[in-house]
Amino acid sequence: MHYLDLIVLLATLSFIVIFGYYNTRKNTSVNDYLKGGNEARWWTVGLSVMATQASAITFLSTPGQAFHSGMGFVQFYIGLPIAMIIICMVFVPIYHRLKVYTAYEYLESRFDLKTRTLTALLFLIQRGLAAGITIFAPAIVLSAVLGWNLVSLNIIIGILVIVYTVSGGTKAVSITQKQQMAVIFIGMITAFFLITSYLPENITFSNAIEIADASGKMEILDFSFDFDNRYTFWSGIIGGTFLALSYFGTDQSQVQRYLSASSLKQSQMGLIFNGFLKVPMQFFILLLGVMLFVFYQFNNSPLNFNPAAKNAVENTSYEKEYNQLQNQLEKNRQKKSTAALNFAQTPASQFDKKKAYKNELQQLNQREVELREKGNEVVNQANKTIETNDKDYVFIHFILNNLPRGLIGLLLAVILSAAMSSTASELNALASTTVIDLYKRNVSEEKNDAHFLKASKLFTLMWGVLAILFACTANLFDNLIQVVNIIGSIFYGNVLGIFLLAFFIKFVKSNATFIAACITQAIVVTVWWLDIMPYLWLNLLGCALVMALAITFQLTSPKKD
CATH class of the missing domain: 1.10.287 (Helix Hairpins)
Incomplete structure (x- = not known):
């Protein structure tokens, strides 16, 4: 890599880390550290929610997904706006009214401590794994294409995130995510226009779309009822809605983003902003991948991009x-x-x-x-x-072999910024859940606010180290963006079902819910392991199963609970 690219890369990342550290290092209370003092405005909430979801995996894997399979992956996000509206109407008002730090606090008042603890543990397991993957994803690709040491990259990315996340908590995450999203938008738009400008002079943008369409890359909606087809309109509108409900409504890494808002209205506006901007953003990233496909119709490419x-x-x-x-x-x-x-x-x-x-x-x-x-x-x-599946290497190959000096550094900064933003949110949420739902709830002695502030920082550091260790031992999967969604789908449906029982099925009590949740998780893991259904449908299966079992157990159990 040219020294100019290295300067751009280091300058961009250094500015984000240093700015985030110095502007948020003086937290004086747990509320400041975990909820940012409830000062965030709706645009900060919206961008922070989006940055949390849009990891480096999004910008590495999604263009490669479109390069190989076309625009159909956008159906995965069709249910997201629907989920945002439901969350704004049901979930957010309850969280704000109860003034909770985590989503799982509510479950103890509705059920009991063991149900709250189980749900928190399910979150910690799946999000702890995902945190390692969000570090590992850009590290393994950059290691392969640049020749950098994989373990060293994992450690460097992890340490950069730990520095400002441990020091500044939620406010540091929110502030840096605005800057990271600015870098991401600038970098991706620049890459898109460069790809189209590199096409032959007599090939216009409309010609490029026509070529892509003739090659089967512009088939956006699939209304078939083919259960073996992973991405259809129906899997997106049903499975995708349930996944989004679970992720944005019950996953602490997202809940914490909008709990930091200054008011209920600001939280709701931020989520709506994210819900209706996220789908066009994903459409644009997929379209970038389709343009890469057209570009390589006229330019040579390796037999395998890895x-x-x-x-x-x-x-x-x-x-x-x-x-x-x-x-x-x-x-x-x-x-x-x-x-x-x-x-x-x-x-x-x-x-x-x-x-x-x-x-x-x-x-x-x-x-x-x-x-x-x-x-x-x-x-x-x-x-x-x-690993011969090269979807995660298509976009980075184009960046390194076709962009001018300076812009390569910017696009690498995009990838690393995305990794840092998602990982920071995850570490922040993991620490919050560990402190509030496990440590503070079960500590026997009365402790002051300063003690729990220190504990929050220590648990953030602990989860950061664990994420780095997991990243250093992980393997490259079929497609990294699918891996993260698969991990979520295994757990999210069950957790969502527990929350829906708490919100709407008032006669179901704690024991029935707890037993149903344990059985459901075992069944969902088995169904996934045996590959009985596409992973998006696991969200619906988990949600429906835990609710059906809990209702059945409650109706058939003795009256006293």
């Missing part, structure tokens, strides 16, 4: 076969480039001719998929430990 794949076959008996496939890919790409140009420049009135070019383009795209699959088989023969 540099480790090519390194695995070098100086082995498989190198010749791999290079032959790479040459065939480039010849196929040259044919694709001609077919794409002919298709785009043929007027719609020449229907038969245009259809012929479209068919040719589709056949060449299919040929490319086959060549890449053969390349992956060769890599697996050379080294079975190498």
